[in-house]
Amino acid sequence: MVQLYLWFAGLFLLFMEARTARENTDPIMVMGILGESAILPAEIPPRKKLGSINWSSRTPVAVVQLDPGTSFKLIITHQNYVGRLNVTSLNYDLKISPLKMEDAGSYRADINLQTNTATAITITKNYSLHVYRRLAPPKITRNSIISKNNICNITLTCFVEEGGEAVKYQWTPLEEQAIESNGKSSLFISRISEDAHINFTCIVTNPVSNNSESILIHLCADCLSGTFDPSCCVLVSVLVKLVLFSLAGVGFYLWPKIKQGIKFNCYCNFPFASTEEARTARENTDPIMVMGILGESAILPAEIPPGKKLGNINWSSRTPVAVVQPDPGTSFKLIITHQNYVGRLNVTSLNYDLKISPLKMEDAGSYRADINLQTDTATAITITKNYSLHVYRRLAPPKITRNSIISTNNTCNITLICFVEEGGEGVKYQWTPLEEQAIESNGKSSLFIYRRPEDAHINYTCTVTNPVSNNSESILVHLCAETTSLSSLRWSIPVLSSIVLIVVGTCFYLQHKKKKDADSLPISQSKNLPEDNQVYDELSMPTLIVSNQKKEAPNTIYCTVQNPQKMENS
Structure with missing residues (x-):
């Protein structure tokens, strides 16, 4: 019993470990400086054999695959990262250098591991990359207003050019009469003519750097550079x-x-036109509709532009899917980047279309192909194509149910309901024939018709269709009189039951009365009591006399009772 408990406990811990590994979605915070580098740690679990790592952000980033000759192979899957990625050979961390401001955002690593049982496990890690600038010395502006009582109200404003977000401000010294505002970037102070000069310093900081600037506040008596005169300011x-x-x-x-x-x-x-054309090519995001049948195959067309040299194609959906890379030896190399598609992908060698077979219902959804092309100028162009994959079942013959109600005017109201088991979405219904008095409802799956006793038999057919298949089923609607006879039978059953109960009750009553009358007949007589108060009786068993009359019912019994003779006391 203890061994069984430990076995279940170990199995539960392994399940929780695998589940945690697959669902490790807490983002890892990474900070970097503009123009420098940032490292996204892969954190491969110890004693696990790496298959591949698919890095992605708003666009695909790269695929890292083990290579016996060079320890690993880095395939960059988007032009934005060409020449800026590197991988450490020891722990497979991804290094981005030099950093751009547009590199900031969410990143994802789908790490495919190979187990001892030759199955694949995918661990997903999420990152949040923040890119900051090294802060330059801030600038301070001064605005002075002289009040009537000769008090100078001064506002100092500190700001950093291209500082970005997350910049914090601090003023020193901070006197009692000083007031900070606008996130502490502004300082409001009041000075009088006899106050001494003060040097105010603004310190700016962000998560990666800090800097400062100072300003000397003179006596408030000078407006520009001399003795204060109100007409000077006017x-x-x-x-x-x-x-x-x-x-x-x-x-x-x-x-x-x-x-x-x-x-x-x-x-x-005219170069503006070519720029717009290139922009349209890169932003071709209209989805291509693709339909497939459950258990069969679907093909996502790559549509490589003619005359262009393919670098690689990164296929992705809700998860990474695969990377296709031309290979001189085998025409192409297919790298599956998620365990859900292992053993179900193939690529046509002529046009690099992606084939998924056999299809599962969970394969339905949005897909994306980032096609990296190499131009004559040795620059990379990424064309993005979007797809919408719909997976349907082959429809089985539908089932039809019938519900009939007889109205008071002897009209039969019939409702026919057509349905398909596991039909899924996209199923359409059609009834034939469709007479004038027929009414369709519930998306045409229900048909409501009126029938009279004199109407002839009609065969109604329900046809179900979806984008990949169709099927049908028929039902023969008889004369409404048959339904009427069934209705009459339903009403007659309670009446017949009541009659049977009355007959049975009457029979029991008559039998009970006969028994009571038989018990009331005298079967013995009493003697005169002797003087010694003793009573002597003689009883003789009644003789059963069977009548010689015609045969009666088997339960009829005839009896005669004889009075016993009085015996003398000897």
């Missing part, structure tokens, strides 16, 4: 407005000529 304000109006006038004058020059360049410089 004059400066007027001059600033004149400059702004002058610049606006020059802009209105030059804008028509600039616009003409832009039009000329647009008409003459």
Whole structure:
């Protein structure tokens, strides 16, 4: 008993370990600096044999496959990462260098391991990559307003150009009258003429760097560079407005000529069209509809542009699927990147279409092919194609049920219901013949008809179809009179039951009465009592006399009773 318990406990722990391994979706936080590098750790479990690793983000990234000759083979599956990826040979971590701001985001590693039982296990790890800039020294702007009571209200604003998010600000020194605002990037202080000079410092930080800048606050008595005069500030304000109006006038004058020059360049410089064409090629995201039958096959067409040299194709769905890479020796090399597709994929050698066989219902969904092409200029172009795969069952003959109700005017209301077991979605129904009085409902799976006793027999057929198959079944609807006789039979059953109960009850009553009358007949007589109070009786058994009359019912009994003779006491 103890051994059985330990066996179940070990099996449960192994199941939980495998489940945890497959569902390890907690993101690992990775930070990097713009222009430098970031490492995404693979963390291969110890004593496990690696099959391959499929790295992906918003687009495919790369596939790492073991190679006996070079320890591993790195296949880059999107042009955005060409020349910027590397893998450490010891632990298969992925290194991205130099980092770009657009590299930030979620990453996923599907790690395919081979077990001792020759089965594959896929471990999924998620990462969150944050890319930051090294902060430059911030800039500080000053805005001063003189109040009537000769108090100078100063606002210091600190900002970093291209600092990005996650920048934090700190001011020193922070006096009692100082007020921070706008996420501490602004500092509001009040000064009077007798206050001494103070040096305020703004410190900016982000998760990878920090920097600072200082500003010296003079006595508030000077407006620009001299003794304070209110008319001085008014004059400066007027001059600033004149400059702004002058610049606006020059802009209105030059804008028509600039616009003409832009039009000329647009008409003459045709490279804009080629850029748009390339953009359309890279963003071909209209899904291609593909249909397949459960247990059979479906083909996802790659549609490689003619005259283009294929680098590789990365197929993906809700999980990675496979990578196809041309190979001079075997025309292509197929690398399956998830255990769900092991033994079910193939590629045509002519056009690199992907074939899935046999199909499962869970194969239905969206698929994506990132096709990496090599151009004459040794640059890579990635074309993305999207697919929508629908998997249907071959329809079995449908079943038809009938429900009949007789109305008071002797009209038969009949409802025919047609259904398919395990039909799935996309099933359509059709009834023939469809008379004027017939009404279809529930997506045409139900048919409601009226029949009268004088109507003839009609054969109704239900035809079911889906995008890959069809089937049908028929039912013969008889005269409504037959339904009427069945209805009459249903009503007669309770009446007949009542009659039988009454007859049986009457028979029991008569039998009981006969028995009671028989018991009331005298079968003995009493003697005169002697003086000694003793009673002597003589009983003789009644003689059974069978009547010689005609044969009666088998349960009839005839009896005669004789009075016993009085005996003398000897």
